[in-house]
Amino acid sequence: MSSYDARFRVWRGDTEGGALEDFRVEVNDGEVVLDIIHRIQATQAGDLAVRWNCKAGKCGSCSAEINGRPRLLCMTRMSVFGREETITVTPLRAFPVVRDLVTDVSFNYTKAREIPAFVPPEGVKPGEYRMQQVDVDRSQEFRKCIECFLCQDTCHVVRDHEENKTAFAGPRFLMRVAELDMHPLDAAAESGLDRRATAQEEHGLGLCNITKCCTEVCPEHIKITDNALIPLKERAVDRKYDPLVWLGNKIRRRDAT
């Protein structure tokens, strides 16, 4: 067991503005960044605002940016940094600051309401649903999502383009459309709802240019781009020509910066 003092820079402020504040703080074996933020709270800054719940990577509350990269504070181990390194922790950039590391993520809840819900199949009673595992696998992958909104934060369609927020649901909620579209028993089509068309026309699927930034930050390792967004684009393409689908098949990965 060995301890050392780490250098931390934590953004502190509110809607009026703020700045990075320096801290020297003890680090012990096995600790994660959230442990260090908690130690700062308990010993140096009792009112340092941070969201967290489970501290086990399951709830997706403690999203922030560590050295500029969107991450969960509870799943980022201190051992990935050098002892001499200064670790900078800032709030999610794509969302308005509330206080310190806490941002206003209501954008995501607004978008969630815009996606039409699961449509239960008519005439199939509770207890009579029959689905094969192989058919639910795809949607199950997307339901691993813990709604940490790191993908929403990193997606450059909205990260530096506030103006796109109205027209664009973001990777998490386009993936939700894909999840419902691939649900073996969803009866949206029978009810007159074309999920693929709405993805394109109402939720901004066309704005996505499949740079896979969302997939890279996903703490659940969901292949958002390959398994949700590209197939959704391919399914939508029947109705509307999308050059990006063609392009997506040519380009494996493009640098986000």
Add this chain to the structure above:
Amino acid sequence: MTELERQQWDVVVVGAGGAGLRAAIEARERGARTAVICKSLFGKAHTVMAEGGIAASMGNVNSGDNWQVHFRDTMRGGKFLNQWRMAELHAKEAPDRVWELETWGALFDRTPEGKISQRNFGGHEYPRLAHVGDRTGLELIRTLQQKIVSLQQEDEREFGDHEARLKVFQECTVTRVLKDGDRVSGTFCYERETGRFFVLEAPAVVLATGGIGKSFKVTSNSWEYTGDGHALALLAGAPLLNMEFVQFHPTGMVWPPSVKGILVTESVRGDGGVLRNSEGKRFMFDYVPDVFKEKYAQSEEEGDRWYEDPDHNRRPPELLPRDEVARAINSEVKAGRGSPHGGVFLDVSTRMPAERIRRRLPSMYHQFKELADVDITAEAMEVGPTCHYVMGGIAVDSDTAAALDVPGLFAAGEVAGGMHGSNRLGGNSLSDLLVFGRRAGLHAAGYAASAGTLPVVDEAQIDAAAAEALRPFSAEDLAEGAPTENPYTLHQELQQTMNDLVGIIRRAPEMERALEKLAGLRERAERAGVEGHRQFNPGWHLSLDLRNMLLVSECIARAALERTESRGGHTREDCPVMERSWRPVNLLCRPVDEQDTASGRIDLVRKVTEPIRPDLLSLFEKEELVKYLADEELEE
């Protein structure tokens, strides 16, 4: 008079985990305008951490299962202290509650016939847990969340307002339940983002705030679990039931220190994982108690055969109820046969192919790999007991989920007592949330509709609640020369006290010392002070939570000292035997009087339980009942 925003609702649900959301859905579908208020963001509640599954006797994997078998297992797991009517309703209604989730979009793992797959778990006779890998709680919370969104979409279509009949107040905290005479009149709340106060006026309030684990140092529980609902009920005059029963889950992570307590799902054992000590021995065979002797394998060979042929073999003792396994691990470590970091070894790597482990237990694989550098497909995990669940809780009517003594107050989920007796079986929590969440919502809506003249909110109570909530900002004035206290330090001391003195193994002198320490902490907590302002201030929030944790901890320690026997989640080294004479005895914690409860005076009352209904008793063999029931119960 405090000027603040007020809103009128029919039903206010406090808490947005499985029970709270299910209650809100039901209340709204029964026509009640319903507000949900929760400390965290919508969809983050502790329910997301549930891993193993939802127990429901659908019989999809073994057709021998039915509600009677589930009822029997639940009563045995709880050592017959369960409020039997709750256990009955739970066993009967759980399948419908699971199936209904599918109609809301849930996607469970499937059997080859395309039905919902069910897995084995401790204390359940048949494979019974509907599951999604090892992230069942996430599926449950997301499904309920999405159902709420769909109801809001209906309201948007009908009224042009998503929140016309169902609104979620996220990151808001209730600090007091308000009353008009005996009846509930609403809740006093504060919004974290702004720090401002508001009042929700409502004739019916459903408490669904979950558990108390944050009073203990080593716990699997999340930030929210500070006993809020327990304390709110007590402060409103409703008694708590059997608070001495706290479940220590046998398998929490023990290393590294920063993750100590994080849960390792029971599914690891349900799917074939075994426990070994430092000598490599499967020690659980030495710890099968008398009451379970006939039901568990006597040899490793028989235990191993059971996974393939459960009809002709008995289950391995790794799948005993949690209290038994936790005590066994504790004893092994104490006897010097523990793992390097003070736990024991839990091994799946020699029991299943790596690919199967990654598919069946993806979160566990991920959790150990990322937090402990352990590859569970190649080596054993180190595990030890962690505070996981409180069986005790608000005393409720079994059918309606109504709290005793306070009309208009309801409780469901972990915050409610009775259902699980002295020990909860794994998987019975998620089903409990759904069954009794729905019942609480149903009856709260019914009560609100028939409440007649609406209760009036008392201005004096609002002023008092506002003053109480603001006290941490003026701690210096109140301290009169004494130093102000750091709430984080007080919290750490509380956790250490409960862990060391009222933990998994209890002794009278230690619990007496705990009560003295709690009294000291309570006095110091009056002087807990915070820096900064009211907006999103975690220090302030913790100061408010401390009142609840201290109150609940005192209930646990008082009740644990009173119950001079060992049963389920309550183990007394100085009274090691389960006494049949204690079977029909419930311990109720009551506030002495409303003014004084915050200063920590609780009355303990013994209450004799209602006799178990004969047709339910007849589900058991006489030879089994004589091990549990008191003499006077057996005579009847």
